[in-house]
Amino acid sequence: MGRLxxxxxxxxxxxxxxxxxxxxxxxxxxxxxxxxxGCSIAKGALETYRHLSLHLSEGHIPFVLRQVGCAGWCxxxxxxxxxxxxxxxxxxGWMTTDRVPELLDALRRGDLxxxxxxxxxxxxxxxxxxxxxxxxxxxxxxxxxxxxAGIIDxxxxxxxxxxxxxxxxxxxxxxxxxxxVIAEVKASNLRGRGGAGFPTxxxxxxxRRTPARPKYVVVNSHEGEPxxxxxxxxxxxxxxxxxxxLLIGCYALETPYGYNYIGGEHALALQRFQRAVxxxxxxxxxxxxxxxxxxxxxxxxxxxxxxYICGEGSALMYAIMGQRGxxxxxxxxxxxxxxxxxxxxxxxxxxxxSIPAIIQNGGSWYASLGTKESAxxxxxxxxxxxxxxxxxxxxxxxxxxxxxxxxxxxxxEGYHFKGIQTGGVSAGPLREDxxxxxxxxxxxxxxxxxxxSGGFVAFDESVCAVDFARYLVAFSRxxxxxxxxxxxxxxxxxVEILDRIRHGFGRPEDLDIIQYASKHIIELSLCGLGQVAxxxxxxxxxxxxxxxxxxxxxxxxxxxxxxxxxxxxxxxxG
Amino acid sequence: xxxxxTARREVDLxxxxxxxxxxxxxxxxxxxxxxxxxxxxxxxHLYGWVPPxxxxxxxxxxxxxINRVYGLLTFYADFRTEPPGEHFLWLxxxxxxYVAGSQKVVDALRTEYCLGEDGTTPDxxxxxxxxxxxxxxxxxxxxxxxxxxxxxxxxxxxxxxxxVEELRTRRVAGGNDGTLE
Numbered sequence: 001m002g003r004l005x006x007x008x009x010x011x012x013x014x015x016x017x018x019x020x021x022x023x024x025x026x027x028x029x030x031x032x033x034x035x036x037x038g039c040s041i042a043k044g045a046l047e048t049y050r051h052l053s054l055h056l057s058e059g060h061i062p063f064v065l066r067q068v069g070c071a072g073w074c075x076x077x078x079x080x081x082x083x084x085x086x087x088x089x090x091x092x093g094w095m096t097t098d099r100v101p102e103l104l105d106a107l108r109r110g111d112l113x114x115x116x117x118x119x120x121x122x123x124x125x126x127x128x129x130x131x132x133x134x135x136x137x138x139x140x141x142x143x144x145x146x147x148x149a150g151i152i153d154x155x156x157x158x159x160x161x162x163x164x165x166x167x168x169x170x171x172x173x174x175x176x177x178x179x180x181v182i183a184e185v186k187a188s189n190l191r192g193r194g195g196a197g198f199p200t201x202x203x204x205x206x207x208r209r210t211p212a213r214p215k216y217v218v219v220n221s222h223e224g225e226p227x228x229x230x231x232x233x234x235x236x237x238x239x240x241x242x243x244x245x246l247l248i249g250c251y252a253l254e255t256p257y258g259y260n261y262i263g264g265e266h267a268l269a270l271q272r273f274q275r276a277v278x279x280x281x282x283x284x285x286x287x288x289x290x291x292x293x294x295x296x297x298x299x300x301x302x303x304x305x306x307x308y309i310c311g312e313g314s315a316l317m318y319a320i321m322g323q324r325g326x327x328x329x330x331x332x333x334x335x336x337x338x339x340x341x342x343x344x345x346x347x348x349x350x351x352x353x354s355i356p357a358i359i360q361n362g363g364s365w366y367a368s369l370g371t372k373e374s375a376x377x378x379x380x381x382x383x384x385x386x387x388x389x390x391x392x393x394x395x396x397x398x399x400x401x402x403x404x405x406x407x408x409x410x411x412x413e414g415y416h417f418k419g420i421q422t423g424g425v426s427a428g429p430l431r432e433d434x435x436x437x438x439x440x441x442x443x444x445x446x447x448x449x450x451x452x453s454g455g456f457v458a459f460d461e462s463v464c465a466v467d468f469a470r471y472l473v474a475f476s477r478x479x480x481x482x483x484x485x486x487x488x489x490x491x492x493x494x495v496e497i498l499d500r501i502r503h504g505f506g507r508p509e510d511l512d513i514i515q516y517a518s519k520h521i522i523e524l525s526l527c528g529l530g531q532v533a534x535x536x537x538x539x540x541x542x543x544x545x546x547x548x549x550x551x552x553x554x555x556x557x558x559x560x561x562x563x564x565x566x567x568x569x570x571x572x573x574g
Numbered sequence: 575x576x577x578x579x580t581a582r583r584e585v586d587l588x589x590x591x592x593x594x595x596x597x598x599x600x601x602x603x604x605x606x607x608x609x610x611x612x613x614x615x616x617x618x619h620l621y622g623w624v625p626p627x628x629x630x631x632x633x634x635x636x637x638x639x640i641n642r643v644y645g646l647l648t649f650y651a652d653f654r655t656e657p658p659g660e661h662f663l664w665l666x667x668x669x670x671x672y673v674a675g676s677q678k679v680v681d682a683l684r685t686e687y688c689l690g691e692d693g694t695t696p697d698x699x700x701x702x703x704x705x706x707x708x709x710x711x712x713x714x715x716x717x718x719x720x721x722x723x724x725x726x727x728x729x730x731x732x733x734x735x736x737x738v739e740e741l742r743t744r745r746v747a748g749g750n751d752g753t754l755e
Contacts, residue, residue: 471672
């Protein structure tokens with residue numbers, strides 16, 4: 001397939017792709033899809049794939065074996081979806097290699113193994129298997145970005161176009177002016193998904209207004225936080241969606257230069273996005289004079305080398321420029337002077353992935369989702385001993401309680417809920433009695449919590465608040481770039497105090513020193529990392545103050561985690 | 575230790591030269607600068623670390639100074655400027671792993687196996703990189719990745735000891751088995 005010359009050629013290609021897609025699902029062959037993504041590979045999905053391939057080729061049944069991305073249910077990986085002729089697709093979880101022959105034998109006998117099924121991908125139940133959308137994990141989700149994750153082959157542009165991909169880009173390109181695109185994005189009330197929640201439309205507009213050229217549009221797929229893995233799953237499952245959002249962004253800014261900066265450790269996400277870019281070039285959706293419209297766009301992929309700070313906008317731009325990724329003071333803002341000192345619009349992966357649906361369905365449709373202040377959906381990841389661990393997509397406005405106990409199923413048996421860490425390493429935790437707060441950009445702030453990039457960690461009684469606070473601050477200490485003093489020296493000071501407490505040498509005045517030092521770091525640090533570094537500690541201290549005091553006065557760690565617990569009891573005041 | 579120093583002297587730059595020639599052809603100096611980190615990653619992928627000769631080659635190929643290359647190699651945590659041990663263990667220390675007890679594993683590694691500053695055991699068997707981000711396999715927490723492909727889930731101190739013993743046995747039995755070359 002060569003480059004498509006114009007819109008009609010694209011329509012032709014899309015019609016063919018759709019017909020092929022429909023034939024795939026209505027044919028007489030077995031269609032077996034295996035979810036291959038970072039989390040499922042770790043749990044042996046590649047072996048499952050190989051075994052399936054082996055066992056299927058031994059039989060005499062016509063089959064198609066496909067790879068798909070991740071559908072968010074990490075807890076059920078590796079998953080396999082089976083579509084038999086005359087049946088709707090059935091999703092099976094926990095398909096390790098030992099189960100493969102058993103499943104295939106059962107299916108050949110006509111036994112659908114409802115006990116292994118997560119659900120059937122249809123609106124109605126099928127032979128006793130309920131629809132997968134009624135699974136507790138999915139029931140409360142609203143999937144826009146993940147709609148086709150785990151269904152299409154992420155390495156096939158044809159699959160993406162078959163399910164309606166690149167239509168939004170074509171709509172923008174041929175039917176809208178760049179101003180109209182920005183107006184829709186503004187009307188959608190889409191806010192940056194990287195954590196800060198800055199309105200995307202306003203950012204794009206200021207980028208557009210700045211006269212200097214060339215301009216750059218950058219996707220931030222760095223994702224270096226220790227408790228979030230949403231962007232890489234999105235890139236692994238539907239890379240073209242992000243690319244389409246980026247293309248629309250470039251069109252709105254009327255610039256031919258797009259970038260995606262992907263964390264170097266996300267190998268599969270990187271590989272699949274690069275593949276997506278290659279395919280788009282081959283098909284003529286990237287390059288010069290796209291579909292004869294006169295608009296050109298080139299996308300370059302750059303990788304990071306494992307420094308959390310490079311997720312910060314200005315640091316990321318220095319990193320792309322091949323310098324040490326250290327932030328700089330603002331102003332000038334990056335929409336005025338960013339990459340190569342030119343106007344640069346930088347948004348999170350998830351933000352760009354939200355764009356195609358906004359262009360397709362209109363800004364006001366998107367604004368009607370979620371809450372008034374925080375429109376749309378949000379990808380969230382939950383870690384810790386929860387029942388349904390994975391990536392979920394929820395509408396803003398869902399309460400924290402619903403998120404923890406319904407979507408993610410609450411804690412597994414034998415674990416007693418203690419709290420939930422919010423906002424990555426940038427905010428404090430919530431206790432169980434505070435969980436009725438709705439999830440949006442504003443509601444969590446008074447509680448010292450934050451949606452941030454959507455990474456939550458549920459923790460149980462086996463986790464010590466002092467030790468957890470130390471872990472979170474130690475992360476910021478390690479990742480501090482060292483450019484400004486309050487952060488470079490302040491975070492180690494906090495860790496030192498916490499270590500003193502953990503070892504049983506804490507003093508009552510230490511808690512005041514923590515407050516005092518934190519205030520300095522928050523107020524005087526240069527960039528976002530430093531300004532929020534003490535937040536988890538302050539949150540922990542506020543929520544679990546009695547635990548801190550217990551460590552100091554009684555020399556006791558109730559979770560039995562801190563070094564204090566392993567020491568000979570000193571006795572009070574000893 | 576001697577062996578590792580020998581490894582430092584003998585580095586076959588041919589594969590790196592080929593990759594740079596094929597895929598790292600900047601149009602201008604601006605793009606050349608953008609490609610430095612990527613080129614270093616290729617080198618690290620090939621050799622398991624970035625040998626000085628490779629850094630020099632990258633600097634010459636992209637027309638930047640060697641200082642620039644080292645500035646980046648020492649800033650970004652992923653890069654190694656010392657040869658790693660025979661095996662490489664990526665130990666995830668993300669929040670999910672922490673909550674599941676990875677701190678104990680990290681502590682045990684430091685105290686029981688006398689890891690040097692570069693994370694390598696004195697006998698050169700194993701290099702451990704404690705990864706502060708998230709490996710994204712949280713369902714297996716605490717999780718580690720051995721030699722870039724094999725995942726070990728639900729890791730605890732006992733399982734770690736077993737693993738190190740296993741690597742030692744393999745080394746005695748199979749000589750050079752599993753080196754990065």
